[in-house]
Amino acid sequence: MKQVQFYLLSQEHSGELLSSEALACDLAANAWRAGKRVIITCETEQQALTIDEALWARDPEQFVPHNLSGEATTYATPIEISWQGKRNAQRRDVLISLQSQLPEFINSFTHIIDFVPVSENEKALARERYKQYRQLGWQLSTEQV
Template sequence: MPKIAKFYLIKPTLSPNTLSGEMALACDLSAQLWRQGQRVLIACETEQQALDLDEALWARDPEQFVPHNLSGEVTNFATPIEISWIGKRNAQRRDVLINLQQTVPDYVSAFNQVIDFVPVDEEHKALARERYKQYRQMGWQMEMVE
């Protein structure tokens, strides 16, 4: 089974949203993947970014609820979506990695699918290009989504 890295091109938005384009898309994609029966790890850059994403998932309309938890939270049942950050990761088996980090996480090989983002601003776009090169060098099949 080939390993696939999908890069989503983030478009500039005019709406004043508290979430960045990639974080808003990460919420929507994690909900879609969960509804398809996938287990997802969302890898954030910082604990604050993870907390913001956690809050955004809780704030969704009730019919759009996505069962999730922050890494390290004690839960009675394993949730299909886990939100982690650099230095914090549970070892539960997940199908898809949604990467919001500026680098490729060192545990990426544990996944068969990665979702990554090409942000609007040039500084973060350059970091995305580096991640793209790394995935390709590791032999991942690359896809771009607009």
């Protein structure tokens, strides 16, 4: 069953990150601890670099192995951070989307996490993504943060 979990955000920022970015980092870490392989898709390369830096800045006991798409690594990392459709070839279990449009490769996933930001413009884009997922037959759920 294909499932999309939308998180309804109640604030714009969480420290130096957008609330969606901070929550994406936490959800990716939780999924990894549960044995899942994750890809976080960002809107821009700069956002991907911000997420990468945020994951590196976590306390050592909260570290999660990750890499940016296209980085040469000896072993596949459990968390990949991508932007503009770039992605490595490894199979991933969970897609965490920070993009304003549906990512191109959603059909290779059964579990997607998406966000409904606070600003009205971004809320409208999230509503559109919600409708698109529903039209594609995905099971949808929402959770207030």
